[in-house]
Amino acid sequence: MxxxxxxxCSRAIDFDVVDGKVTNTKFTMGCMGNTQGVAALVEGMEVEEVIKRLKGIDCGGRGTSCPDQLAKALEQYLEENK
Known part of the structure; x- marks a missing residue:
């Protein structure tokens, strides 16, 4: 997706979901060390668990963050794949 x-700062997130697990997560732009770290940490994790852990994380008072945006992307994925 x-x-x-x-x-x-990141502009887009691409990921796959296989058997309910997040895989191949890649952020476009953003703080590369942080986004690569987030991608590595969520690899193979259940979609719902990623959402639970990352939703609502704030970056610098923006009201969102790259991890929060990944949670939102996964929520959209779930909505589109009911």
């Missing part, structure tokens, strides 16, 4: 982020 391709998700265009809002309110973050």
């Amino acid at each position: 391709h998700y265009v982020t809002k309110g973050t």
Whole structure:
């Protein structure tokens, strides 16, 4: 899935979901060390668990963050794949 982020340094997130687990997460732009770290940490994790852990994380008072945007992208994925 391709998700265009809002309110973050990263511009987009691409990921796959296989058997309910997140895989192949890649952020476009953003703080590369942090986004690569987030991508590595969520690899193979259940979609719902990623959402639970990352939703609501704030970056610098923006009201969102790259991890929060990944949670939003996964929520959209779930909504589109009911």
